[in-house]
Amino acid sequence: MKVSKIIDKCQLKKIVFPANYEISAGYCGDLMSDVMAHAKPDSIWITIQAHKNSIAVALIKDINAIIFTNNVSISQEVIEKAEEEKIDLFQTSKDSFTISGEIYCMMEAETGKD
Amino acid sequence: MSGNYSKEKLTLVNELIYEIKVKEAMSKKVIFFKENVTFREIQLKLKEKKISGVPIVDNKKNILGIISINDIITSFDKHYVDKKITNYMTRDVITIPQNISVVSAIRKLEKFGVGRLPVTESSNSKKIVGIITLSDILNRLLVVVQSIAEKVKDREAKNGKISEEMIKKITKKPLHFEVKGDDFDNAGIVASITKKYFQNLGISKDIVRRIAIVCYEAEMNICLHSLGGYITIEVDENNDAVICAYDSGPGISDVELALTPGFTTASEKIRALGFGAGMGLPNIKRYADKSKIKSSLRTGTELKAIINLGVKK
Numbered sequence: 001m002k003v004s005k006i007i008d009k010c011q012l013k014k015i016v017f018p019a020n021y022e023i024s025a026g027y028c029g030d031l032m033s034d035v036m037a038h039a040k041p042d043s044i045w046i047t048i049q050a051h052k053n054s055i056a057v058a059l060i061k062d063i064n065a066i067i068f069t070n071n072v073s074i075s076q077e078v079i080e081k082a083e084e085e086k087i088d089l090f091q092t093s094k095d096s097f098t099i100s101g102e103i104y105c106m107m108e109a110e111t112g113k114d
Numbered sequence: 115m116s117g118n119y120s121k122e123k124l125t126l127v128n129e130l131i132y133e134i135k136v137k138e139a140m141s142k143k144v145i146f147f148k149e150n151v152t153f154r155e156i157q158l159k160l161k162e163k164k165i166s167g168v169p170i171v172d173n174k175k176n177i178l179g180i181i182s183i184n185d186i187i188t189s190f191d192k193h194y195v196d197k198k199i200t201n202y203m204t205r206d207v208i209t210i211p212q213n214i215s216v217v218s219a220i221r222k223l224e225k226f227g228v229g230r231l232p233v234t235e236s237s238n239s240k241k242i243v244g245i246i247t248l249s250d251i252l253n254r255l256l257v258v259v260q261s262i263a264e265k266v267k268d269r270e271a272k273n274g275k276i277s278e279e280m281i282k283k284i285t286k287k288p289l290h291f292e293v294k295g296d297d298f299d300n301a302g303i304v305a306s307i308t309k310k311y312f313q314n315l316g317i318s319k320d321i322v323r324r325i326a327i328v329c330y331e332a333e334m335n336i337c338l339h340s341l342g343g344y345i346t347i348e349v350d351e352n353n354d355a356v357i358c359a360y361d362s363g364p365g366i367s368d369v370e371l372a373l374t375p376g377f378t379t380a381s382e383k384i385r386a387l388g389f390g391a392g393m394g395l396p397n398i399k400r401y402a403d404k405s406k407i408k409s410s411l412r413t414g415t416e417l418k419a420i421i422n423l424g425v426k427k
Contacts, residue, residue, distance in 0.1 A: 056302025
């Protein structure tokens, strides 16, 4: 599923959007090592941890896009790092549970169609 | 091409149908008839060759008409199956010139609802040089896609060759990184650089990812829990990536406890940032083929993790 479809359906605010990646999985978590251990490649990651290290984790795990939930503030540093590493960043006022649920349903619907 | 396929996913195919010419996809062995035959003769041929229609041509192979299974069924229905086709055949034949791209053929097949198109020598000629159906086009597409895939494979194999030299280089000169304690801003950089380095060697993605995870956790451990240290990464004679992390203290008092998932000594501040989940060392153990940790409260901690590169020597 294309990132653009998720942006539309979930009404995400685009912070950094260098590429419309194809997303095949998702992970929700705020503990770096947990994400390190369990996120799949080509994922979208839903978290409240908006700091530079999140970008490092995404880069290492081949996570293409991050959604920062609960309207957490995102520093300029994080934005620049994401631009440099070509990782999509989005912001939403919804909480992680809600966004994960929405994306999960979209992905289920998509796999059902194939 | 009907069906609800996703256009987005098939951009390559969409490009190819513009590139592939009718003459590359068509069947050149055309079964055709002259005008002086009966419907029944054609019907027998269609049955024998398992085809669904034939062009009717003159002595110079110029097209005069076409007879399809539908025409034969009608001839049975209207009782003229044993008559010559001359007075009954469709003379208004839709053809396609050979030098046009197959996308035009697909459009014509769809527009006129026919199963095949006789292919002419050129747009102002009636001479038949082949016949094209959707399955001819699909077959040709598959052949082209296959050859593209093979080229990609070849390129990957070549990359593999380059990597041998680079692996030799890293064997001679290990990567070396200083890691400061409490330096959150730069944490993760060792793992990022190492990941890019091994990617360039042409190592499989999965293995590169495991190396990066081990580096990241080792790096974070030095940053979060020590006074500072360094990480080295080298490739040994078994083509194993050997990741070593050293710090100068304060050391781990109970290594076994530190290896328990969930156990942490991290401060509230560190945990608020999403670190210190007590998963670092367990992650290293999980993603490395082998790992060993030695710690002393006097000299600090030494970690060694090994991941096989999956490259033959």
